[in-house]
Amino acid sequence: NAGVMQNPRHLVRRRGQEARLRCSPMKGHSHVYWYRQLPEEGLKFMVYLQKENIIDESGMPKERFSAEFPKEGPSILRIQQVVRGDSAAYFCASSPRQQGVTTEQYFGPGTRLTVT
Amino acid sequence: GESVGLHLPTLSVQEGDNSIINCAYSNSASDYFIWYKQESGKGPQFIIDIRSNMDKRQGQRVTVLLNKTVKHLSLQIAATQPGDSAVYFCAENKAGRRALTFGSGTRLQVQP
Numbered sequence: 001n002a003g004v005m006q007n008p009r010h011l012v013r014r015r016g017q018e019a020r021l022r023c024s025p026m027k028g029h030s031h032v033y034w035y036r037q038l039p040e041e042g043l044k045f046m047v048y049l050q051k052e053n054i055i056d057e058s059g060m061p062k063e064r065f066s067a068e069f070p071k072e073g074p075s076i077l078r079i080q081q082v083v084r085g086d087s088a089a090y091f092c093a094s095s096p097r098q099q100g101v102t103t104e105q106y107f108g109p110g111t112r113l114t115v116t
Numbered sequence: 117g118e119s120v121g122l123h124l125p126t127l128s129v130q131e132g133d134n135s136i137i138n139c140a141y142s143n144s145a146s147d148y149f150i151w152y153k154q155e156s157g158k159g160p161q162f163i164i165d166i167r168s169n170m171d172k173r174q175g176q177r178v179t180v181l182l183n184k185t186v187k188h189l190s191l192q193i194a195a196t197q198p199g200d201s202a203v204y205f206c207a208e209n210k211a212g213r214r215a216l217t218f219g220s221g222t223r224l225q226v227q228p
Contacts, residue, residue, distance in 0.1 A: 035218075040221075043160065044218070045217065056213065104150060105150075105216060110158075
């Protein structure tokens with residue numbers, strides 16, 4: 001049973017370019033979360049999605065950042081016109097659908113974005 | 117605002133000793149807590165969780181204690197091994213939300 005998969009594992013972009021990060025949740029999981037981690041810090045929540053729906057985007061910057069989880073295919077975190085401050089590790093997590101009960105989130109290996 | 121914080125940034129223990137990692141939280145509405153282990157270059161790995169209606173939960177070599185009166189969470193690792201060396205994060209979840217709020221982490225170093 002494969003875990004959460006993320007690609008690419010490492011991504012280098014020049015300032016002003018676009019970054020696209022992909023996440024495939026664990027089999028059977030329909031909830032996806034994106035977190036950002038700066039060096040030596042904890043993870044910061046960005047967005048929570050279900051298939052074709054953004055449920056909670058309270059942690060997403062208002063500009064340049066967007067996320068989607070289409071009916072088919074992986075979840076995508078998109079960062080437009082990247083700046084050096086976007087350099088971080090971006091982690092995706094998934095959890096199974098479970099009505100009314102919070103369950104553990106399983107994390108992928110992360111994508112390390114470096115903006116030069 | 118809500119926050120989850122850790123008392124000690126680095127904890128060094130001898131192999132075979134027990135380790136205790138502490139975490140304080142400020143959001144009394146939190147009803148679910150998780151401990152994660154993160155090794156260098158990897159994603160957080162689930163260790164154990166506990167709901168607010170419990171005081172204690174045990175897993176394999178790990179125990180989580182929850183004191184809601186003082187908003188304190190701890191992770192106890194029995195017979196610590198070199199493979200336990202990592203950064204440990206506590207995370208909490210507020211009722212009605214799925215987003216996890218993470219603490220800043222404690223680095224556990226196991227000395228042989």
